[in-house]
Amino acid sequence: MISVSSRLQETKEYYFSKKLREVAQLKKQGKPIINLGIGSPDLAPPQEVVEELIKATQAPGAYQYQAYKGLDELREAMCNFYQTHYQIRLDQDQEVLPLMGSKEGIALISMAFLNEGDEVLVPNPGYPTYQAATKLLNAKLISYDLTQENSWHPEVKALQKLDLSRVKLMWINYPNMPTGETADKEKLQELIRFAKANSILLVNDNPYSMVLTDEKFSIFQMEGAHDVCLELNSLSKSFNLAGFRVGFLAGNSEFISAVLKVKSNMDSGMFFPIQKAAAKALNLDLSWFARQNAIYKNRRSLIWDICDSLGLEVNKNAVGLFVWAKIKSSGSAEELADELLYDKDIFVTPGTVFGDNGANYLRFSLCVSEEKLELCRERLLKPKAV
Numbered sequence: 330m331i332s333v334s335s336r337l338q339e340t341k342e343y344y345f346s347k348k349l350r351e352v353a354q355l356k357k358q359g360k361p362i363i364n365l366g367i368g369s370p371d372l373a374p375p376q377e378v379v380e381e382l383i384k385a386t387q388a389p390g391a392y393q394y395q396a397y398k399g400l401d402e403l404r405e406a407m408c409n410f411y412q413t414h415y416q417i418r419l420d421q422d423q424e425v426l427p428l429m430g431s432k433e434g435i436a437l438i439s440m441a442f443l444n445e446g447d448e449v450l451v452p453n454p455g456y457p458t459y460q461a462a463t464k465l466l467n468a469k470l471i472s473y474d475l476t477q478e479n480s481w482h483p484e485v486k487a488l489q490k491l492d493l494s495r496v497k498l499m500w501i502n503y504p505n506m507p508t509g510e511t512a513d514k515e516k517l518q519e520l521i522r523f524a525k526a527n528s529i530l531l532v533n534d535n536p537y538s539m540v541l542t543d544e545k546f547s548i549f550q551m552e553g554a555h556d557v558c559l560e561l562n563s564l565s566k567s568f569n570l571a572g573f574r575v576g577f578l579a580g581n582s583e584f585i586s587a588v589l590k591v592k593s594n595m596d597s598g599m600f601f602p603i604q605k606a607a608a609k610a611l612n613l614d615l616s617w618f619a620r621q622n623a624i625y626k627n628r629r630s631l632i633w634d635i636c637d638s639l640g641l642e643v644n645k646n647a648v649g650l651f652v653w654a655k656i657k658s659s660g661s662a663e664e665l666a667d668e669l670l671y672d673k674d675i676f677v678t679p680g681t682v683f684g685d686n687g688a689n690y691l692r693f694s695l696c697v698s699e700e701k702l703e704l705c706r707e708r709l710l711k712p713k714a715v
């Protein structure tokens with residue numbers, strides 16, 4: 330018998346990979362499922378980006394291997410994006426690295442910095458990939474609490490009580506997914522001081538900074554971040570390019586070259602037309618985001634109404650691509666999510682997918698048209714079939 334590695338026995342299949350199979354099965358049976366579960370933007374990417382992509386497919390050398398660090402033009406566009414939106418200057422040769430999505434970056438960073446047995450601080454609730462990457466490397470997961478009471482920010486005082494001697498890395502994610510919480514700069518400044526004092530690499534995963542936010546946040550706006558932080562960014566949500574697989578990493582040259590060392594052994598560069606098109610996207614002006622956000626705002630208010638009709642509580646100051654709604658009744662998140670799926674043909678994500686601190690929450694995606702959201706509202710008004 331050929332057995333899989335022991336690290337895989339510790340790793341579960343990604344929740345959505347499994348659940349979406351069930352949803353697809355229900356659809357095949359004719360169920361008119363509306364998917365509010367997943368954050369895959371349904372809106373079209375910028376037209377000029379698509380045109381650039383097509384044009385670049387005809388360029389000489391377009392189908393050859395590409396540089397591990399990406400095109401100069403792409404790294405320049407990434408730095409330009411940081412300068413324009415966050416007022417952060419990055420060196421395009423040393424402080425930025427194109428990635429095939431920020432999810433890839435989570436694995437690469439973990440491989441670049443973790444030894445077996447090192448400890449990693451992971452948010453609960455949080456994006457499940459931080460955990461998975463940690464486990465795949467036989468590093469040890471230390472989950473830290475994010476709660477509504479601490480406004481979904483890590484409590485430095487609680488972290489200081491832990492044995493930190495083996496902690497090497499800490500994941501944070503502001504604007505936060507799934508809670509939609511914006512960055513509290515004072516708290517994050519304290520966290521950076523904590524990371525520095527304990528030689529912990531602090532990584533901010535930042536794919537939602539352009540969605541429904543007033544202020545555009547980057548960890549590098551904070552004092553001292555350059556010394557201990559890395560930041561992942563992504564074109565997936567900002568430009569409706571999730572399937573394109575373009576993200577990037579920003580940070581000091583030492584950290585970036587460590588990640589590049591891993592990456593150059595894992596892939597052989599990004600398809601040339603994708604790089605050209607990504608550069609085009611990153612150089613777009615603010616009007617692109619204004620148009621997107623106007624649509625998301627309308628959808629969000631419809632989801633707030635849906636939550637209201639379900640007796641769920643929402644934070645109207647939250648940002649990002651999801652509504653994180655608190656269940657006030659006694660049922661669990663999974664029960665309520667299943668009830669919506671099987672009785673109303675509405676797929677939402679139970680908060681437990683992100684950790685047990687999500688046990689009383691449901692997550693609704695804004696990647697659904699107003700028409701479909703209206704339909705959800707109608708379905709919820711109809712009495713339950715018996």
Ligand SMILES: Cc1ncc(COP(=O)(O)O)c(C=O)c1O
Nearest residue numbers: 430431432456506534563565576
């Ligand atoms: C918090 C968070 N980080 C990273 C990702 C991955 O994004 P990408 O498409 O850039 O890999 C997601 C995607 O949903 C996410 O929610």
